[in-house]
Amino acid sequence: MTPQEALARKNRRLGFAAFGFVAFMVGVSFAAVPLYDLFCRVTGFGGTPMIGQAAPATPGTAMVTVRFNAQTHPNLPWRFEAQQPVMQMRVGEEALAFYVARNTGTAPVTGISTYNVTPDVVAKYFHKTACFCFEEQTLEPGQSVDMPLAFWVDPRIAEDPATRGIRTISINYTFFRSLNDAERSGALANAGPHVGARR
Numbered sequence: 001m002t003p004q005e006a007l008a009r010k011n012r013r014l015g016f017a018a019f020g021f022v023a024f025m026v027g028v029s030f031a032a033v034p035l036y037d038l039f040c041r042v043t044g045f046g047g048t049p050m051i052g053q054a055a056p057a058t059p060g061t062a063m064v065t066v067r068f069n070a071q072t073h074p075n076l077p078w079r080f081e082a083q084q085p086v087m088q089m090r091v092g093e094e095a096l097a098f099y100v101a102r103n104t105g106t107a108p109v110t111g112i113s114t115y116n117v118t119p120d121v122v123a124k125y126f127h128k129t130a131c132f133c134f135e136e137q138t139l140e141p142g143q144s145v146d147m148p149l150a151f152w153v154d155p156r157i158a159e160d161p162a163t164r165g166i167r168t169i170s171i172n173y174t175f176f177r178s179l180n181d182a183e184r185s186g187a188l189a190n191a192g193p194h195v196g197a198r199r
Helices: 003-043 120-125 179-185
Strands: 063-072 078-082 086-090 095-103 109-118 126-130 137-139 144-153 168-177
Touching (some): 063 078, 109 120
16 A cells, blocks of 8 residues: 555545544534433423422321412513412422413414422422423413413422421423514514524
């Protein structure tokens, strides 16, 4: 093999390696958001409640107060609020709360909500079994809709040294105009952050 052929072979290997690395990094960048979301849901990181686990058969004895907060991005012409601002419950007991949203605009509008739990440290003990978060909701002008939230608080919250003194938990929902709706209505420039995925 001549030196030129050897150099060409090395260059081809280097080119394939560089292309493979770029393809790998592109794949990682696309997977980062769903993987981070999965990590948060599994660990409760960043105030993300746990999803989908059934409540224990026997509730605990400790009591907690759950506060329900509701916010709406200014670009979304909705009135969004909790039907019950506060609820007291035993840990391990499944509860059902409702939020209500009403379209105050003159055209159909699609919204999508984000949520978190505070203090952040209790998120891994807050389990949602049914929720309206991250699902697009379309309301006609003047239409109202009840949005249920089924949840329970893990009794282990009273055993963890980092959380056993916490007696009040806040769950915070914020509704934003969906990205698709903002594009359709020409409001994309003012749609704000966290407005969902483009379809």
